Each structure stands twice: as structure tokens, then as C-alpha cells.
Amino acid sequence: MERVDAVIVGSGQGGVPLAVDLARDGKSVVLFERGRLGGTCINYGCTPSKAFLAACHTGARARLAGPLGVRADISIDFPAVMKRVRSIRDSFGSQIRRRLDDARVRVVEAEASFVGERTVAGGGVVVAAELVVIDTGTTASAPPMKGLAGAGYMTNETFFDQERLPASMAVLGGGYIGLELGQGMARAGCEVHVIDPNARVLGREEDDASAALETALAQDGVRMHLGRTAREVSRDGSGFTVLLDDGSTVKAAALLVAAGRVPNTAALHAQAGGVRLDGRGYVIVDETLRTTAEGTYAIGDVAGQPAFTHVSWEDYRRLKAILAGQRRTRNDRVLAYSTFTEPQVARVGVTLDEARKAGLNAKAVTIPIDKIARAVEWGQSNGFYRLVIDADSDKIIGATMVGYETAELVHVVLAHMEAGSTWQVLDRSVHVHPTYAEGLPTLARMFEA
Numbered sequence: 001m002e003r004v005d006a007v008i009v010g011s012g013q014g015g016v017p018l019a020v021d022l023a024r025d026g027k028s029v030v031l032f033e034r035g036r037l038g039g040t041c042i043n044y045g046c047t048p049s050k051a052f053l054a055a056c057h058t059g060a061r062a063r064l065a066g067p068l069g070v071r072a073d074i075s076i077d078f079p080a081v082m083k084r085v086r087s088i089r090d091s092f093g094s095q096i097r098r099r100l101d102d103a104r105v106r107v108v109e110a111e112a113s114f115v116g117e118r119t120v121a122g123g124g125v126v127v128a129a130e131l132v133v134i135d136t137g138t139t140a141s142a143p144p145m146k147g148l149a150g151a152g153y154m155t156n157e158t159f160f161d162q163e164r165l166p167a168s169m170a171v172l173g174g175g176y177i178g179l180e181l182g183q184g185m186a187r188a189g190c191e192v193h194v195i196d197p198n199a200r201v202l203g204r205e206e207d208d209a210s211a212a213l214e215t216a217l218a219q220d221g222v223r224m225h226l227g228r229t230a231r232e233v234s235r236d237g238s239g240f241t242v243l244l245d246d247g248s249t250v251k252a253a254a255l256l257v258a259a260g261r262v263p264n265t266a267a268l269h270a271q272a273g274g275v276r277l278d279g280r281g282y283v284i285v286d287e288t289l290r291t292t293a294e295g296t297y298a299i300g301d302v303a304g305q306p307a308f309t310h311v312s313w314e315d316y317r318r319l320k321a322i323l324a325g326q327r328r329t330r331n332d333r334v335l336a337y338s339t340f341t342e343p344q345v346a347r348v349g350v351t352l353d354e355a356r357k358a359g360l361n362a363k364a365v366t367i368p369i370d371k372i373a374r375a376v377e378w379g380q381s382n383g384f385y386r387l388v389i390d391a392d393s394d395k396i397i398g399a400t401m402v403g404y405e406t407a408e409l410v411h412v413v414l415a416h417m418e419a420g421s422t423w424q425v426l427d428r429s430v431h432v433h434p435t436y437a438e439g440l441p442t443l444a445r446m447f448e449a
């Protein structure tokens with residue numbers, strides 16, 4: 001058995017920079033990775049999906065620009081799009097490899113398991129360390145369903161390996177992964193069916209955000225099977241048949257399963273390391289990201305954090321500060337995120353409903369985007385911006401923004417929230433005309449009424 005200063009299990013978004021920083025500080029670091037270096041985000045998640053959507057959305061923007069007087073005959077060269085997606089993914093992977101090598105992190109390309117407290121084994125290597133960090137992420141879950149196992153369906157791990165555009169694709173799951181990839185495929189020319197037991201897409205967001213997105217998906221020709229549960233899958237030479245709970249069937253050449261995630265903890269043998277898991281298999285951590293075992297921490301998705309790359313990445317900075325004796329906790333941040341469909345559905349902080357349930361005297365104002373000059377000029381009418389405040393302090397506590405590139409715009413509100421701003425500060429900010437951001441002071445001003 002070897003002794004090192006730190007062991008990182010999983011090369012996710014937090015694990016890699018943490019390993020690099022520790023090694024640069026002169027520590028001996030071993031990083032175990034059982035799959036592609038860089039984890040979900042760069043290999044099977046954010047990077048390939050957004051590179052894919054860049055092509056699909058660009059094509060659709062041109063195709064939908066008729067009202068602006070633009071006539072475009074668009075076709076998407078799917079093999080070329082996917083080749084570019086994979087080359088970006090590969091280039092990000094090589095950069096990560098270089099960063100780890102330059103910092104002299106020892107990478108063991110193997111699945112790791114605990115064999116004792118702060119002792120991990122994998123690929124014939126057994127290492128004990130003062131510090132062990134688990135950053136093993138999540139994997140697509142397969143809903144228990146007759147015929148699904150072994151049917152040869154895609155998940156986000158295989159979606160980007162496609163060489164040819166299938167004529168049709170059924171998607172199990174109306175969450176953000178299914179919707180982004182589903183809309184992208186529809187925009188690339190594939191007939192797409194989205195099946196979800198919930199009555200609306202993006203069930204965690206507000207009703208009108210779901211409605212705006214459903215309108216856009218319908219415009220793209222996506223066929224929604226909402227409130228329907230898939231019961232059974234079968235496959236023959238012509239493709240997949242999905243039997244729904246109302247007895248109807250969806251037939252498609254390809255099947256994408258995007259129906260939730262499971263934590264990658266089965267192989268960890270966590271109990272051998274004194275690390276307890278919750279009922280769903282996520283690593284239990286306290287406010288400081290510490291597991292139930294001394295010197296053993298978990299970051300990112302596997303710790304049951306909101307499953308976003310920027311959360312895992314911020315966990316790395318937070319954990320570094322905690323290890324250095326500073327006071328930080330897993331929740332000391334303003335959380336924002338977005339669905340990268342068109343329109344984008346971006347959110348920061350809480351909704352009005354969530355704020356009121358938390359006992360706050362909250363108020364919200366909403367502006368439809370067709371009241372914003374920039375959106376009118378660019379022919380956009382599907383979306384809205386909503387701002388939520390605590391009426392006792394006038395502080396901004398949340399926003400939902402649906403529309404063109406709102407994932408960028410939501411950072412204006414995020415910055416105000418980090419700064420503890422009131423709506424009056426946003427109202428007083430003079431934003432550039434004509435921009436989408438110009439709608440935000442206008443929105444804040446609505447609290448005057």
C-alpha cells in the first residue's frame with residue numbers, strides 16, 4: 001500500500017481543479033478515473049450538448065426568420081455537426097490530461113473502491129491518504145420497464161456517438177436533458193416524440209415557463225406525450241415501439257432515455273471507507289461537504305448537490321477554503337441555472353411560490369418580452385422576465401427569465417443578489433439601449449406601483 005497526501009475519486013468538474021491545485025501546492029495526489037477524463041460535463045453533458053445545439057439553433061433561427069423578411073432554405077449536415085461535437089469534446093479532454101500531467105497529478109485509469117478508512121484501491125493500486133475526495137457524479141438511470149433493458153437505447157453517454165440522423169426519435173423524459181436534445185434533433189430534421197408522466201415540461205419551473213417552452217417545441221414539430229407513462233418497450237428491424245399507459249404507442253427509429261440520474265456510488269464500496277449513503281445512494285455530507293468519515297469529503301452531483309457543472313466547480317473552491325480553515329458551507333452561494341432550449345429558461349434564486357412557502361413576504365413582477373424594444377426588433381414574442389423580492393427588505397431574491405439568451409441575462413440578477421441589492425438599485429441602473437437587459441430596470445420599476 002502506498003501513502004499519499006490526497007486521493008481524488010472521479011475526474012469531474014470539481015475533482016480535476018482540486019487535484020491540480022493540491023499538486024501545485026506540493027502535495028502528492030492520486031486521481032482515479034474509470035471513464036473518460038473530465039467527467040460528464042465535457043464528455044457526455046454540457047460541452048457536447050451545447051456544441052450540438054449551436055448548430056441546431058443556428059439553423060432554426062434562420063429557418064424561423066421569415067417574419068423578419070429572411071428567406072432561408074436550411075439543411076443540417078448531421079454527420080458534420082456530430083464530428084465537430086466530438087472534436088471539441090476530444091480537445092477539452094486533451095487539455096485536462098495536459099493540466100493534470102503538468103501539475104504532476106498521478107492519474108490511475110481505473111474504477112476505485114474504498115478498502116478502508118481513507119484507503120482506496122483500483123487498477124492494482126492501493127493508496128491511503130489524509131484527504132480523500134469523492135467526485136464520482138451521476139449516470140442516466142433506466143426506469144424499470146418491460147423490454148427496456150437490452151433494447152439498445154441511447155443515453156447522454158452514447159447520443160453524441162451518432163453518425164447519422166435517425167428519421168425519428170422517442171425521448172423518455174421531459175426534463176432539461178430530454179428537451180435540449182429533443183429540440184436539437186427536431187431542429188436537425190428528426191421527428192421527435194417526448195414522453196413524460198408529468199402534465200408539463202420542466203415541472204420544477206413555473207407554469208408559464210413550461211407553457212412558453214411547450215409553445216416553442218410545438219413550433220419545432222416536437223410531439224409531446226405529457227401525462228403519459230411509458231410502460232413497455234419493444235424493438236424490431238424498423239425500430240422501437242413504446243407502449244404508453246393509455247394503450248397508445250409511439251414508434252421511432254431511435255430511443256433516448258433521459259429519465260433521471262443515479263449517483264455513481266455502487267462501485268465505491270462506501271461502507272468500507274466509513275462513508276454513509278442516503279436512501280437513493282447519494283453520499284451524505286454535512287455543511288462543510290464532509291462525509292461521515294474523517295478526512296473524507298464529497299463534492300458535485302454525487303453529494304446530492306444541485307446537479308450542475310458550476311456547482312461542482314464551486315464545490316472545489318469551497319472545499320479548498322474549508323480545508324484552509326475558512327468558514328464556507330455547501331449552501332453559501334446564489335444558485336442560477338438554465339435550460340438551453342429556445343427559448344432558454346433561466347432561473348436564479350427562488351420563485352414567488354417558493355419564497356412564500358419559506359414564509360417570506362414576497363412579491364413578484366413580470367414583463368412579457370414583447371414589451372422590450374430589442375425583442376420586438378428581433379421578432380421575439382415568446383417569453384417573459386419575472387423578478388421576485390422580499391417586500392420587507394426590498395431585496396431581490398429570485399428571477400425566472402424565459403427568452404432569447406436569458407442564460408446570459410440572468411447573471412445581471414445573480415450579481416445583484418450576491419451584492420444584496422434591492423429592486424431600487426436595479427431600477428436606478430441605466431442599461432444600454434436597445435438590449436434585452438434594458439428590460440430589467442423597467443421590470444424593477446414595476447414594484448413602485
Ligand SMILES: Cc1cc2nc3c(=O)[nH]c(=O)nc-3n(C[C@H](O)[C@H](O)[C@H](O)COP(=O)(O)OP(=O)(O)OC[C@H]3O[C@@H](n4cnc5c(N)ncnc54)[C@H](O)[C@@H]3O)c2cc1C
Nearest residue numbers: 010012013034035039040041045112137300301307308309
Ligand atoms: C446531457 C447533459 C447536459 C448537461 N448540461 C449542463 C449544462 O449545460 N450546464 C451545467 O451546469 N450542467 C450540465 N449538465 C450537468 C453536469 O454535466 C454535471 O452536473 C457535472 O458534470 C457534474 O460534475 P461532477 O464533478 O459532479 O461529476 P462528473 O462530471 O459526472 O464526473 C464524475 C466522474 O467520476 C468517474 N467515476 C465514477 N465512479 C468512479 C469510480 N468508482 N472510480 C473512478 N472514477 C469514477 C466518472 O467516470 C466520471 O468521469 C449536463 C448533464 C448532461 C447529462
